[in-house]
Amino acid sequence: MSEFDLLPDGARSELETLNHLRIEVGVFGTDDTYMPMIASVNEFGANIKSKNGKYLTIPTKLAGDHKASEFSDLFFGTGKNGGHFLGKENGKGGIDVYFWCVNEVHIPERSFIRSTFDENLGSWVDRCADWLVEVATGDMSAKTMLEKLGNVIVKDIQAKIRAIQEPANSPATIERKGSTSPLEDTGHLIQAITYRVVEL
Incomplete structure (x- = not known):
């Protein structure tokens, strides 16, 4: 047993x-x-690149959970440091940035x-x-x-x-x-x- x-x-x-x-x-x-x-x-x-266009659009706090395509009044601009963005005039003589436009995003492990x-x-x-x-x-x-x-x-x-x-x-x-x-x-x-x- x-x-x-x-x-x-x-x-x-x-x-x-x-x-x-x-x-x-x-x-x-x-x-x-x-x-x-x-x-x-x-x-x-991962390294992430845009599938449908030249740029990935990275939202700022102003964009919230919205996509760039949901805005009809954004314009494409270039900042002083050469970075690209989608934004609009804020009525105070400045520009509010809603999305940063980048060619690629690196997500670290x-x-x-x-x-x-x-x-x-x-x-x-x-x-x-x-x-x-x-x-x-x-x-x-x-x-x-x-x-x-x-x-x-x-x-x-x-x-x-x-x-x-x-x-x-x-x-x-x-x-x-x-x-x-x-x-x-x-x-x-x-x-x-x-x-x-x-x-x-």
């Missing part, structure tokens, strides 16, 4: 079930959906998923060891164990997003967002982090 034979009724089955379950954590969707794209760009970094795994894997393994005892004693199901793990990982990734400060945002981005936190803006990325338990 082995120790495995001494397990409570159902516990052996739950331990075997762990071999047929997998947990996935991240931002889910198809490759062309918005939030997975945002997550990927920040996780790995700000890993929040891989780095969280690197920093927390040992802690997660320790938790799983404790939970595995509960599964073996019949006090927890295999699925519940993975759901608990999923919740812990999601919270750790969300905390990492809030904690990242480097590389810093550009001055224009800080002015528009009103924040120096590179990955926090609308909160959509944090909310998009989730997990799922998958049967193999």
Whole structure:
């Protein structure tokens, strides 16, 4: 008789079930959906160029959440430093800049998923060891164990997003967002982090 034979009724089955379950954590969707794209760009970094014109239009705080095409009264201009913009006269003898026009934008790598795994894997393994005892004693199901793990990982990734400060945002981005936190803006990325338990 082995120790495995001494397990409570159902516990052996739950331990075997762990071999047929997998947990996935991240931002889910198809490759062309918005939030997975945002997550990927920040996780790995990217160089972004305009697909439909010469320039990318980077909104200032004045533009808010609007696109350049939503404004009919903007003109194209060149600043003293040679930078291009879309703006309009402000009635006080000056010009309000609504969009900066650039050929390319470099988004630096700000890993929040891989780095969280690197920093927390040992802690997660320790938790799983404790939970595995509960599964073996019949006090927890295999699925519940993975759901608990999923919740812990999601919270750790969300905390990492809030904690990242480097590389810093550009001055224009800080002015528009009103924040120096590179990955926090609308909160959509944090909310998009989730997990799922998958049967193999």
